[in-house]
Amino acid sequence: MLLNERPAQTAHTIIIPPSSSIPTFSGSTLESPRTALEWYCQLRVSNRRPQAWIEFKIIFLNQFNSPIRRARQEQQWKDCKQEEDETINEFIVRLRALWQEQKPNETENDPIRHLMCKMRNNLLTMIGISRCESLDEIITEAQKIEEILYQRNKQQHRNDNHDLLHNDIATTA
DSSP: OOTTOOOOOOOOOOOOOOTTSOOOOOSOGGGOHHHHHHHHHHHHHTTOOOSSHHHHHHHHHHHHSOHHHHHHHHHHHHHOOOOTTOOHHHHHHHHHHHHHHHOTTOOTTHHHHHHHHHSOHHHHHHHOGGGOOSHHHHHHHHHHHHHHHHHHHHHHHHHHHHHHHHHHHHHHO
């Protein structure tokens, strides 16, 4: 480098939105963007908006990551079991949302273990776990079993109605 040359400087651009613009959200919908936006708007309306990032971070974490909230989520995780009237797809959505919140350091293989512990016993015994190696295989197998159980219940309901109809005809004749 010659004496009269300057070292190359890197330009950085920071875009600061006007204070009148509405805050935007760029995270996951599981993170309750509506709740966070409402909370932020309440801060603005009450003139309690933080002036520094560190201040914002502290009050945000106090609001959305309180010990009570963490304890409630931990309890939800412990209590999370597939309901009798809940399909495997509905349950997976609920389980995965809790799993991502409660077990952020686990790998994608870990939900298989949790699913086995938390799914309905009638599905678990019919699946034959040794055949399934991935989460997708387990879900597919559970969906097939749910369809079989649904068809059985539907047929049983028809048979029960048919028997009732014949019993009514026999007693009135």
